[in-house]
Amino acid sequence: MTTFTARKVPSDLAGSGWYELLPAPDAPRELEGNQTADWVIVGAGFAGxxxxxxLTQLCPGDRIVVVDAQRVGWGAAGRNSGFMIDLPHELQSDDYAGGREADLAQIRMNRAAIAFAGxxxxxxxxxxxxxxxxxxxxxxxxxxxxxxKAFQRHLDGLGEPYSDLNASDMKRITGTDYYAGGMHAPGCAQIQPAGYIRGLADGLKPAIEIYENSAVLKIETGATHKVHTGHGSISxxxxxxxxxxxAESFGLYDRRLMHIFTFASMTRRLTTAEQSALGGDPEWGLIPxxxxxxxxxxxxxxxxxxxxVFTYNPNLETTAAQVEKLGRVQDRAFAARFPMLPDVAMDHRxxxxxxxxxxxxxxxxxxxxxxYTACCQNGLGVGKGTLSGMLIADLAAxxxxxxxEEMLSLDMPKKLYPEPFMTMGARTHLWWTHRQAGRDL
Ligand SMILES: Cc1cc2nc3c(=O)[nH]c(=O)nc-3n(C[C@H](O)[C@H](O)[C@H](O)COP(=O)(O)OP(=O)(O)OC[C@H]3O[C@@H](n4cnc5c(N)ncnc54)[C@H](O)[C@@H]3O)c2cc1C
Structure with missing residues (x-):
C-alpha cells in the first residue's frame, strides 16, 4: 500500500473570459461522507x-465518480484557446513539425479523439x-x-491537405493587413472551452456523478484504493x-514534469460600427x-x-501581477493587428x-x-487530453x-535537469524563443 499526499491543490485565478461568457452554474455538489464506487476519476478536465x-460505454451500470478541486471549467480545460488539433503541433520545435512516423500515428490518434468529442x-x-x-x-x-513553407513541406510528405492564403486572403478573412500570408488546415475543431467542458459534465450526468470544489488530499492504494477529500472519501x-x-503534487512523475503557464485576454463585445470597421469573417481562429x-x-x-507568452512556473501557480503584466503583451499584439479598433479594451485577462x-x-x-494516470498533455490537452482520457479508460477496462498499445509504447517522461539549471535553462530558452517570434508575438 502506498499513500500519496497532495502537497498542493490547484487554485486557478478568476478571470477566464470563456467562463464569464456562460451563465453562472448551479451550486456545486461537494463530496461528503464515506462512499464506495466502481471507478473514481480525479480531475474533471478533458482527460477526466x-x-x-x-467508461459509461465500456462498463454501463458501473458507479463512476469524478472529483475535482474546482468548478468544472474553472481550470485549464475551461480557459484554453480551444483548438482541438489534429496535425503535428510540436511546441518545442521551430515550425510545429516532428518526426514523420510519429506524426502520422499522432494525426490518426488525434482524429480519433476529435471524432469521439464530436x-x-x-x-x-x-x-x-x-x-x-x-x-x-x-x-x-x-x-x-x-x-x-517548411511546415507545408512536412504536410506534403505526410499527404495532408491545406490551402495557401496570400496577404489579401488573410485580410479578407481577418480584416487586418498585419499578416503577410498564411494557410488553412481543415481538420481542427475550435471549441468554446468552458462551454464544451461544462456541457460534457452536464451531458454525462446521471450516468456519472461529479463532485466539485472537492480537492483530493490523499490517496491510499491497496486492493481497494481510498481517495480522501476534506469532507469525505471514496473507496x-x-x-x-x-x-x-x-500529478507531481502527489509525488507522481517527480521531477519529470515541466510547469508552463500561458496567458490570454478577451476584448469587450465590439459594437456594430466596430465590426464593420474591422470587416473580415465574423468567426475565425489563427495560430501563429x-x-x-x-x-x-x-x-x-x-x-x-x-x-x-509562455512562462516557466515550477511552483504550479501564477499571480494576478503576472497576469496583468503579460496582459500588456496581448494589448500590444491587439493594437498592432487591429489599429482600426483603437477604443476596444480588454474585458478579461x-x-x-x-x-x-x-x-x-x-x-x-x-x-x-x-x-492509473493520464496526465501531461504537452500543452495540447484539448485533443491529447481527450485522447489519453479515452484510452486510459480502455486500458483500465x-x-x-x-x-x-501505441500509447504504452511511448517513453516515460524524461527526468528534468537538476536545479537551479532546469529553471535557469527553461527561462533562458523561453526568453530566447520569444525573441525569435518577432512580429508573430
Ligand atoms: C491560455 C491557454 C490556452 C491553451 N490553448 C490550448 C489550445 O488551443 N489547444 C490545446 O490543445 N491546448 C491548449 N491549452 C492547454 C490545455 O488547456 C491543457 O493541455 C488541458 O486543459 C489539459 O487537459 P487535462 O484534462 O489533462 O487537465 P486539466 O484540464 O488541467 O484538468 C485537470 C483537472 O484536475 C483538477 N485537479 C488537479 N489537482 C486536483 C486534486 N488534488 N483534486 C481534485 N482535482 C484536481 C483540476 O482542478 C483540473 O480541473 C491551453 C492552455 C491555456 C492555459
Missing part, C-alpha cells in the same frame, strides 16, 4: 471527462460550443512565411488520475507561424481573444497551467494495480483497443 464517457457534441447538443471549420496559420513576416478498486501537472507567437480568435459573440515533458510524451499508464 473523456475517461468517464468511455459524438459527444452531437449527443449532448453542444454545437454552439463547437466549430469544426479548421484553423488558420498566420505569418507576419518573411521569416514566418519560411517557417510555414474503489480503480482510480484514474487526470490532474495533468498536479512561430510557436511562440500570439494565437488570435474572433468569436461569434463579437469579441476577440489573444493568447501569448487570465493565465493557465500547461504541463510538458522534456521528450514531449504523456504520463500515461497503470502505475500500481488498479491505479481491458477493452483491447489497439491505440492503447
Amino acid at each position: 471527462l473523456s475517461a468517464a464517457r468511455r 459524438e459527444m457534441v452531437s449527443e449532448f447538443g453542444l454545437e454552439e460550443h463547437w466549430n469544426p471549420g479548421g484553423k488558420i496559420h498566420g505569418a507576419t513576416d518573411g521569416k514566418g512565411l519560411e517557417s510555414l 474503489s478498486p480503480k482510480v484514474i488520475m487526470t490532474v495533468n501537472g498536479h 507561424a512561430h510557436p511562440m507567437g500570439s494565437t488570435v480568435r474572433r468569436l461569434k459573440q463579437g469579441r476577440i481573444t489573444v493568447r501569448s 487570465w493565465g493557465g497551467h500547461l504541463c510538458l515533458s522534456l521528450n514531449s510524451v504523456p504520463a500515461f499508464g497503470e502505475i500500481e494495480p488498479g491505479f 481491458g477493452s483491447g483497443e489497439p491505440m492503447v
Whole structure:
C-alpha cells in the first residue's frame, strides 16, 4: 500500500473570459461522507471527462465518480484557446513539425479523439460550443512565411491537405493587413472551452456523478484504493488520475514534469460600427507561424481573444501581477493587428497551467494495480487530453483497443535537469524563443 499526499491543490485565478461568457452554474455538489464506487476519476478536465464517457460505454451500470478541486471549467480545460488539433503541433520545435512516423500515428490518434468529442457534441447538443471549420496559420513576416513553407513541406510528405492564403486572403478573412500570408488546415475543431467542458459534465450526468470544489488530499492504494477529500472519501478498486501537472503534487512523475503557464485576454463585445470597421469573417481562429507567437480568435459573440507568452512556473501557480503584466503583451499584439479598433479594451485577462515533458510524451499508464494516470498533455490537452482520457479508460477496462498499445509504447517522461539549471535553462530558452517570434508575438 502506498499513500500519496497532495502537497498542493490547484487554485486557478478568476478571470477566464470563456467562463464569464456562460451563465453562472448551479451550486456545486461537494463530496461528503464515506462512499464506495466502481471507478473514481480525479480531475474533471478533458482527460477526466473523456475517461468517464468511455467508461459509461465500456462498463454501463458501473458507479463512476469524478472529483475535482474546482468548478468544472474553472481550470485549464475551461480557459484554453480551444483548438482541438489534429496535425503535428510540436511546441518545442521551430515550425510545429516532428518526426514523420510519429506524426502520422499522432494525426490518426488525434482524429480519433476529435471524432469521439464530436459524438459527444452531437449527443449532448453542444454545437454552439463547437466549430469544426479548421484553423488558420498566420505569418507576419518573411521569416514566418519560411517557417510555414517548411511546415507545408512536412504536410506534403505526410499527404495532408491545406490551402495557401496570400496577404489579401488573410485580410479578407481577418480584416487586418498585419499578416503577410498564411494557410488553412481543415481538420481542427475550435471549441468554446468552458462551454464544451461544462456541457460534457452536464451531458454525462446521471450516468456519472461529479463532485466539485472537492480537492483530493490523499490517496491510499491497496486492493481497494481510498481517495480522501476534506469532507469525505471514496473507496474503489480503480482510480484514474487526470490532474495533468498536479500529478507531481502527489509525488507522481517527480521531477519529470515541466510547469508552463500561458496567458490570454478577451476584448469587450465590439459594437456594430466596430465590426464593420474591422470587416473580415465574423468567426475565425489563427495560430501563429512561430510557436511562440500570439494565437488570435474572433468569436461569434463579437469579441476577440489573444493568447501569448509562455512562462516557466515550477511552483504550479501564477499571480494576478503576472497576469496583468503579460496582459500588456496581448494589448500590444491587439493594437498592432487591429489599429482600426483603437477604443476596444480588454474585458478579461487570465493565465493557465500547461504541463510538458522534456521528450514531449504523456504520463500515461497503470502505475500500481488498479491505479492509473493520464496526465501531461504537452500543452495540447484539448485533443491529447481527450485522447489519453479515452484510452486510459480502455486500458483500465481491458477493452483491447489497439491505440492503447501505441500509447504504452511511448517513453516515460524524461527526468528534468537538476536545479537551479532546469529553471535557469527553461527561462533562458523561453526568453530566447520569444525573441525569435518577432512580429508573430
Ligand atoms: C491560455 C491557454 C490556452 C491553451 N490553448 C490550448 C489550445 O488551443 N489547444 C490545446 O490543445 N491546448 C491548449 N491549452 C492547454 C490545455 O488547456 C491543457 O493541455 C488541458 O486543459 C489539459 O487537459 P487535462 O484534462 O489533462 O487537465 P486539466 O484540464 O488541467 O484538468 C485537470 C483537472 O484536475 C483538477 N485537479 C488537479 N489537482 C486536483 C486534486 N488534488 N483534486 C481534485 N482535482 C484536481 C483540476 O482542478 C483540473 O480541473 C491551453 C492552455 C491555456 C492555459
